[in-house]
Amino acid sequence: MKLEELRKIRERAEAEMxxxxxxxxxxxxxxxxxxxxxxxxxxxxxxxxxxxxxRNLKDVLVTQTGEKxxxxxxxxxxxxxxxxxxxxxxxxxxxARRIVVEHxxxxxxxxxxLVELREVPK
Amino acid sequence: xxxxxxxxxxxxxxNAVRAGARNVTIELIREGRDFLIRVVDDGVGxxxxxxxxxxxxxxxxxxxxxxxxxxxxxxxxxxxxxxxFRLESAFGKGTRVEARIPWDHPDRPPLGxxxxxxxxxxxxxxxxxxxxxxxxxxxxxxxxxxxxxxLGEVPLVTPEVLSFLERExxxxxxxxxxxxxx
Numbered sequence: 001m002k003l004e005e006l007r008k009i010r011e012r013a014e015a016e017m018x019x020x021x022x023x024x025x026x027x028x029x030x031x032x033x034x035x036x037x038x039x040x041x042x043x044x045x046x047x048x049x050x051x052x053x054x055r056n057l058k059d060v061l062v063t064q065t066g067e068k069x070x071x072x073x074x075x076x077x078x079x080x081x082x083x084x085x086x087x088x089x090x091x092x093x094x095x096a097r098r099i100v101v102e103h104x105x106x107x108x109x110x111x112x113x114l115v116e117l118r119e120v121p122k
Numbered sequence: 123x124x125x126x127x128x129x130x131x132x133x134x135x136x137n138a139v140r141a142g143a144r145n146v147t148i149e150l151i152r153e154g155r156d157f158l159i160r161v162v163d164d165g166v167g168x169x170x171x172x173x174x175x176x177x178x179x180x181x182x183x184x185x186x187x188x189x190x191x192x193x194x195x196x197x198x199x200x201x202x203x204x205x206x207f208r209l210e211s212a213f214g215k216g217t218r219v220e221a222r223i224p225w226d227h228p229d230r231p232p233l234g235x236x237x238x239x240x241x242x243x244x245x246x247x248x249x250x251x252x253x254x255x256x257x258x259x260x261x262x263x264x265x266x267x268x269x270x271x272x273l274g275e276v277p278l279v280t281p282e283v284l285s286f287l288e289r290e291x292x293x294x295x296x297x298x299x300x301x302x303x304x
Contacts, residue, residue: 002286003268003272006269006273006283007272009276009283010273013280017275017276032136042132042136042242045242045243049279049284052281053281053285057281062246063279064247
C-alpha cells in the first residue's frame with residue numbers, strides 16, 4: 001500500500017477542508033435498498049461519484065442509504081443542503097449527472113424527476 | 123444481461139452490507155484450475171431455514187421484491203460451468219459465500235470492471251473492507267481500515283481517494299496477471 005501517496009492526498013484534502021471550515025456544502029445520498037439496486041442504483045452511485053470527481057467538486061459528500069419506502073420510484077437520490085432536502089426519483093445515469101450539474105453546481109431543481117422538496121431546519 | 127464476475131461480486135458485497143456487517147472480506151483466488159470468489163461478512167447471518175433457501179431464485183428476505191436472484195445467479199453460473207457454490211451462515215454471526223469457477227472454461231464470464239464496480243461500494247458503505255487477491259505465487263491486499271487511518275478525517279469518497287482506490291485495485295489485478303475482459 002502506498003501510504004506516502006495517501007499522506008499527500010490527506011495533506012491536500014485537509015488544506016481544502018480548512019478553507020471551507022470543514023463543512024460539505026451539499027450531501028448527495030443514493031438509495032441503495034434492494035429495489036434501488038435492481039433498478040440501477042449502483043450505476044447511479046457510480047455516475048454521481050464520477051461527475052463529482054470530473055468537475056472537481058470539493059464540497060460535496062456522496063453517501064448511500066438503504067430502503068426508503070418509496071421503492072416504486074427507485075433509484076432515489078437525495079440532495080441535502082442547508083434548509084432543504086430534495087428527493088429525486090426514477091434516476092438513471094444521465095439524470096444522476098444532470099442532478100450534479102444542474103442542481104448541485106447551478107442550484108436549479110431537476111423538475112422532471114422531482115419527488116419531494118422538504119424544508120428542514122437549518 | 124451480461125453477468126460478469128464483478129457484477130456477481132457486487133451482489134455479494136451488497137448482501138453483506140445489507141446484513142449489517144461491520145467487516146467484509148472479499149477474496150479472489152486463482153487456485154489450480156479454479157477461480158474462487160469468496161465473501162465473508164460478520165453481519166446478521168441466516169438461520170437454518172433462510173440458509174437452505176438463500177440460493178433459491180424465488181426466495182428473498184427483502185421487502186417489496188418478489189425474487190432474490192443474486193445468490194441464485196451466482197450458483198447457477200458456478201454450477202453450469204462445472205464449479206461449485208457454498209453458503210455457510212450462522213444467525214448472529216455472519217455469512218460466508220464461496221463460488222468456485224473453472225478459470226479456463228470457455229463460457230466463464232469475464233472478470234469485468236472490478237475497480238469500477240467495487241470502489242463506489244467500498245467508498246460509500248459504512249463497513250471495513252479487506253480485499254485479498256492471490257494465486258499460488260503472489261498475493262495482493264487492500265485494507266480500508268489502514269487507508270482510513272492514513273487519511274484521518276478525509277473521507278474515502280474524496281475524488282482523489284476514489285481514483286487512488288481504483289488505481290490500486292487495477293494494479294492488484296495486473297500484479298496477478300488477470301485480465302478484466304477475460
